[in-house]
Amino acid sequence: MSDTDTKEIERMNQLFAAQKAAFETDRHRAYEDRLRDIDAIASLNAKHKDAIKDAAAADFGVRSRCETQLSEISYMRTAAEHTRRQLWSWMQKKKVSIPGNLKPGKAYIRREPIGVVGIISPWNYPYQLAFSPILAALAAGCRVMLKPSEYTPNMSELMKSMLAEEFDEDHVAVVLGGPDVGQAFTTIAFDHLLYTGSTQVGRLVAKAAAENLTPVTLELGGKSPVIVADDFPSEKAGETLAFGKFMNAGQTCIAPDYVLAPEGRSRTIADSIIARVQKAYPDWATDEDYTAIVSDKHYERLNGLIEEARAGGAEILQAEGGDPGNARKIAPTVVLNPPEDSGLMQEEIFGPVLPIVEHNGLEDAMKRVNARDRPLALYVYSKNKKTARSVIEGTISGGTVINNTMLHYAVEDLPFGGVGASGYGAYHGEAGFETFTHARAVFEAPVWHPSRLIQPPYGKIFDAVANK
Missing domain, CATH: 3.40.605.10 (Aldehyde Dehydrogenase; Chain A, domain 1)
Structure with missing residues (x-):
């Protein structure tokens, strides 16, 4: 010391x-x-x-x-x-x-x-x-x-x-x-x-x-999931997921940590996220509105998670950009189908990397969420309110947002916690x-209170009051 x-x-x-x-x-x-x-x-x-x-x-x-x-x-x-x-x-x-x-x-x-x-x-x-x-x-x-x-x-x-x-x-x-x-x-x-x-x-x-x-x-923190229902458009989901994930370069405790997409739609959702990111940050490497990673330690860890997923056969999609120079910046990244035992799927990511895997129905998606530790936040996308609320009924999380991300944090009358x-x-x-x-x-009692009637020695008054 x-x-x-x-x-x-x-x-x-x-x-x-x-x-x-x-x-x-x-x-x-x-x-x-x-x-x-x-x-x-x-x-x-x-x-x-x-x-x-x-x-x-x-x-x-x-x-x-x-x-x-x-x-x-x-x-x-x-x-x-x-x-x-x-x-x-x-x-x-x-x-x-x-x-x-x-x-x-x-x-x-x-x-x-x-x-x-x-x-x-x-x-x-x-x-x-x-x-x-x-x-x-x-x-x-x-x-x-x-x-x-x-x-x-x-x-x-x-x-x-x-x-x-x-x-x-x-x-x-x-x-x-x-x-x-x-x-x-x-x-x-x-x-x-x-x-x-x-x-x-x-x-x-x-x-x-x-x-x-x-x-x-x-x-x-933990791994805050996103469940996308069959009825929700990929483009609409991509717009808000991009903001929620890449704000502060993903260094947010309630940022989406992985997406459960409908079967056959992981690529369209990924493409919509990357397209929205490209519009938000035309060149993430030099854009002053795209935040860097806080330390060398965190920067190296995140790059290691990406490379581990790549080696495991996952497809890596990244926004286009130039050279960030000495800035600890990582390109906005979407990872399709990383191995379940990879760091991206086992650890809280806390950076600008979003894995997407597919589910074969909401029951399957909820089962996957419930198999993990209870998350700080859960996000569900569905045009049908009953569908969205059924996900809330079937899962447990610190907080939940329907059809968006992170907005519950900004409501002061909502308790925030895990x-x-x-x-x-x-x-x-x-x-x-x-x-x-x-x-x-x-409890405020008057000077004389009827509770004195049920004190020892017990007798008829006690029986009348206590057994009433």
Whole structure:
């Protein structure tokens, strides 16, 4: 472990102690104070939009400024506006009914801040996937510590300086460092820990948090499938699949990971995807709107997956383009019929490579999906609503979109989260508020309550009341 990481771990522990102490002095942060916190996030988002785009581009080598605007900055603006608009209603206590033998009295649920929240954010959307859970935790009245990814150092430094403009470190703090710092971060006795990243690391995070009985939200990934029904046109499917797959060069946890196409139509769907990509990125190699791969490690892994599929007899289709030079760019790629045991069909791809295999009916397609771990997202294309809904009934996934991809993520009133190996817990909108609050059950009884009639010594009154 480096001296820098050692010092950062010491600082991290000091920050946690300071935030715990600060929370104890302000356990029930007022509505007006929470509004100021939300407004501070919105203000930072607007003030630093150009710096956010610059930092993302620096970390990726090439990162579409339009995609950074759309998926990170505009998303956070909408999320902050929604949270501000709904916060008062979320904070109200919820009355519940009581049985007749407990009357008079009243019962209700209070949503109370959980305490100090730890957030471990990933590199693929380094700003939005850090600030979105921060927004939810602040709306809940919590204190927050963030550990961003070491793969995006420019964005991490920027977020640290941004947050320092509006928040004291006993309220919101950023911890920087590599895997050793990240591992130490998971051992802190947070009141809640949210991790976004791979399933493999998610298991380690859950184990570390369990030592402190820290509740965890895991936003993981997996292989999100696309099922295309017989009745859906190939061209229409190709248009939205191309956008969903090749935005951010496929480095998206809910990007389509493989397509199950009707028998005999894999090539027509593939051709429609490539045609749409060619129109979107006339020369992907030099187009500033086509994002590069974040690191040499990920770049080499993706090229290895393509070559493995090629060696296994798969047909490789790629968009035309020039020489990307030193940029870590991979051509938008569609792979027809890769071997089932290949990496493309066994691992989450997380890059601009889309395998297509064929099914012989929706029952077969659903059987294939259900044979794998439960995915974070599932996409179904059908002109018939009953057909699409039958796929929803016959499968399990974190979220689902009919006749498009990824749009559920942008709906703040929909909880976002996985199921099974794709994660557990959820946030966004009210789901995020609930994640970072405790549902405290309260019963208020008058000074004298009939429950005294069923206390010992038991007798006739007890029989009359208890057996009623």
